[in-house]
Amino acid sequence: MTTTQRLVRGPGFGALIGVAAMLTAFTLIDSAGWWSVRTIANVVQFTSILGFLAMGQALVILSKEIDLSVGSVYGLTGVAFVTLQPDLGVPGAMLAALSIALACGLIQGLVVVRGGLPSMIVTLGGLFAFRGIIYVWTGGSVRNFPEEARVHSLTRLMGGELFGIEAAVFWMLGTLAVLTLVLNATRFGNRLLATGGNAESALSRGVRTDRVRVSVFALSALLAGCAGILTLADRPQTHVTIGELMELESIAAAVIGGCLLAGGRGSLWGAVLGAFIITGFRYELIALGAPSSWFITFVGLVLIFAVVVNQKLARMAGQSV
Amino acid sequence: MALAAIKPIVRRHAEIGIVLIAVLLVVVFALSSEGRWANAYNIGTILQVTATLGLMTLGVALVIASGEIDISVGSTFGIGALVYLWLALRVDPALAALAALTAGGLIGAVNGWLVTRTGTPSLIVTLGTLMIFRGIAIALTSGFAFSIPYKDRTGISYRLLGGGEILGLNTSVIWLVLMLVVLGAMLRLMPWGNRLLAVGGSSDSALSRGVRVDRVKFSAFVFCGTLAALGGVLEAGKLGSADGSMGRLMELQAIAACVLGGCLLAGGRISLIGALTGAFVLSSIQSYLVVMSVRPQWFMVLLGLIVVAAALGDRSLRQWALRR
Amino acid sequence: MTQKPPLISVRNLNLYFGAFHALRDVSVDFHAGEMVGLVGDNGAGKTTLIRVLCGIHAPSSGEVYFDGRKVDTFHPKNAIDQGIETIQQSVGLCDNLSIARNFYLGREPVRRILGIPLLDFARMREMSTRVIRQFGLRDNVSADDDVERLSGGERQSIKIGRAVEFKNRVVIMDEPTNHLSVREREHVNELARQLRDQGLLVIYITHDIFQVHRLADRIVIMENGQKIEDTTTDRMSAEDLEAVIRHGGRVVEKAEA
Secondary structure (H helix, E strand, O other): OOHHHHHHHOOOHHHHHHHHHHHHHHHHHHHHHHOOHHHHHHHHHHHHHHHHHHHHHHHHHHOOOOOOOHHHHHHHHHHHHHHHHHHHHHHHHHHHHHHHHHHHHHHHHHHHHHHOOOHHHHHHHHHHHHHHHHHHHHOOOOEEOOHHHHOOHHHHHHHOEEOOEEHHHHHHHHHHHHHHHHHHHOHHHHHHHHHHHOHHHHHHOOOOHHHHHHHHHHHHHHHHHHHHHHHHHHOOEEOOOOOOOHHHHHHHHHHHOOOOOOOOOOOHHHHHHHHHHHHHHHHHHHHOOOOOHHHHHHHHHHHHHHHHHHHHHHHHOOOOO | OHHHHHHHHHHHOOOHHHHHHHHHHHHHHHHHOOOOOOOHHHHHHHHHHHHHHHHHHHHHHHHHHOOOOOOOHHHHHHHHHHHHHHHHOOOOHHHHHHHHHHHHHHHHHHHHHHHHHHOOOHHHHHHHHHHHHHHHHHHHHHHOOOEOOHHHOOOHHHHHHHHOEEOOEEHHHHHHHHHHHHHHHHHHHOHHHHHHHHHHHOHHHHHHOOOOHHHHHHHHHHHHHHHHHHHHHHHHHHHOEOOOOOOOOHHHHHHHHHHHOOOOOOOOOOOHHHHHHHHHHHHHHHHHHHHOOOOOHHHHHHHHHHHHHHHHHHHHHHHHHHOO | OOOOOOOEEEEEEEEEEOOEEEEEEEEEEEOOOOEEEEEOOOOOOHHHHHHHHOOOOOOOEEEEEEOOEEOOOOOHHHHHHOOEEEEOOOOOOOOOOEHHHHHOOOOOOEEEEOOEEEEOHHHHHHHHHHHHHHOOOOOOOOOOOEHHHOOHHHHHHHHHHHHHHOOOOEEEEEOOOOOOOHHHHHHHHHHHHHHHHOOOEEEEEEOOHHHHHHHOOEEEEEEOOEEEEEEEOOOOOHHHHHHHHHOOOHHHHHHHO
16 A cells, blocks of 8 residues: 555545545635634644543543543643642642542543443543543632743743744644654554454453553543643633533534544544634634534534544445444 | 332332432432422422423433443433424424424434444444533523414413313323323334344344344434423423523433433343432422422532432332342 | 373362352363364353363362472463463453564563663564464454454454464364454364374364364363263264264263173
8 A cells, every 4th residue: 555545544534535625625715814813823832732631532432442431531720720829839830630530530530441331431530520520629610820820930831932833833743743643653653552442352362451541531631631730721711611511512523523432443634634624613703704613513523524524434444333 | 028029010110219219309308398399389380290201211221221322312302492482483383393303303213324324332422422512502592582472372372282281281291291201102002112122132143033123223313302302392392492502411310310210220120100200309309409498509519419320229119129 | 182281181170150160079180182072051160161271260179280280370471371371252452552562461561661671562463464364354454453343253263363373282263263254264174283282282163063072182071070981083073072062961871880
């Protein structure tokens, strides 16, 4: 197989076509509005943040599980980062917030593995519980960073800009590169794919599938946490609904990116492209003056369309899904 | 020894765990709230909430029994309520309700069609329709008012559709009981019930026995959509108005109620009574938090923990019952 | 054979699945350098017994000794680390991975680049390509192809090739010749013999007593979760053993009475 064939048959190709179609459409409809520095900068920044969640979700889906809690974990980490800052300082709060995210993921992973429960139920519980903690913790109030925390070097590192581009973009691209390498060229990646493809076979080859799955949930929560930190470092203001519905957007992004819910197949760069498509449409719908609620409808439509098309593509490539 | 005698009962009745929890909670809540929880008015409210959530739960239980899942019901509930309110101002509420149920049935049909025709996992399809119809509901309510003036909240059909009371109970409770009896009979006495469980337990085996798996699943989705819309109609009738967020997060409560009630997410096992008891437990806890002036935010935390604890408890109870 | 201590020794093994008593007080020894045929009808407990040996199930009671040491934790990883390789009927290959990746699943070779352990694709490809050619897979099959493309016989060949390539002490074959052509079947049986001659313990599971009688040194018959016969092939003929299976062990009981 040539590289081109590999790309066409591989997961993520559908997302590539989607991006091309989207860019063409936007250029035709609203060339001046879309290709402005402001729009592109915003779209790229939010793509990076949703991209973190989408990569985590892609890893979870690759291991044939699902994580509905990422939106809440994202919000909780962000809220923890801002709320703990007065006591712990910026580095301490960041560390504590990420530990909270990691703990969320580890707990859910352990309950899934030890309790033998479907991840959908466990992470559904997580979605509620972590969102509830946000409500109880903040009491519904809005919190801000004080001035000295805003200018802290770590805050700037996460939320600042480099060459006029938001730092989040670089963090996301770096993470994408590392995770792609981990997934495709390390033992852990091979075992993750095997666990998602056929857990029984993986187990029979001595793969500790339980550990793989717990690590995947931990990783997903950690990535959601990173996204939360990046968001809040840029705009340090918490509100209780932060991250709501992002679990759905992340699933949509991963599915658009070619992740099959049957497990074992998908790509991380595809998931990031999926996040780009979703964010791009969000901005363009707003720019065109559509009420913001149509965005939700749109994500739903794209999700169904993408999953059907990706299945068709996978079947054409001769995979049994 | 007494425990050993219970085992066969637990094995046969999936709902035993949740019924025990419900009894325990009722006792604890009644004793610890100094009459604030266990009074006629509050119980009536709980039953009304249970009824609308319960109708949705019954539908979700059917879909879960067929081995699929429907998380779009929260939006279907909202659409049902909006369609009903919009039409009830213009035509007789009974006709409006019929239209709302049709809308719900159509949403269910779209779900069912996509799932059975394209072989797409129902989680994704219904996630998609959840978002599609939520967006539509919000868009509709931002342009139009969906509220019935107080003077128009009369008439026999309006009162029968959640807007009135009979013997001190909201009429929605009667609809719930009616649906429970009808669906219970269908599951027990009709070939459809047998096939539904067969499809959920092992769709390959069901297919090999000539069961039209696709049709059975499709019908479960249609029922589910219709029931969710009925819940929305009754809730709208009770409140007399609705906004775009009506029914939000209810899909999660309905799934939680099903799991609490002993429905197996993998399919093939259903207990309508159990699922309803699950809905009752959830609304009781919510009401308890309110009357005890606990911050309602805790309900979300509790709901999350309860979902997981219930699933774990259900699993270990069954494992214990299956042991020799 | 009795002078050497057994390589695997199973003592009074019981296993329950819920209320189902899958293994009933099974005791059996296996020695290095012998081929044992494990025979019985469907549901007799043969597969369950070997699933304990390869670490998938933990017994409810009883002990398993490997090389004289008691086995405390049952996990496929431990079994594989001890050199127990299992070729199972339906599991062992992940459809979504390439042949090379499947070949080394669980013990992937790594090459350190800047201290980061990355998969050694060159080695993985080389070894699996050699096995593919050795087993006569179609010429257009490459080590980078997904296992999904392979036929049942080709999959079986990969599994067996994998068992042969790694230095093992025990090879357990669960119905290895199902779905194979006559030529492939002969090849598999020949390989089993070679492994035994190299001093490995080979446990060969089948329901075809006539086939395994020609191959094995010893036959263990299971029925209903129990061991009902354990004899060397030179002591009982295939026909006698078939009668034992057909009567579900009752003949033996009568003879002892």
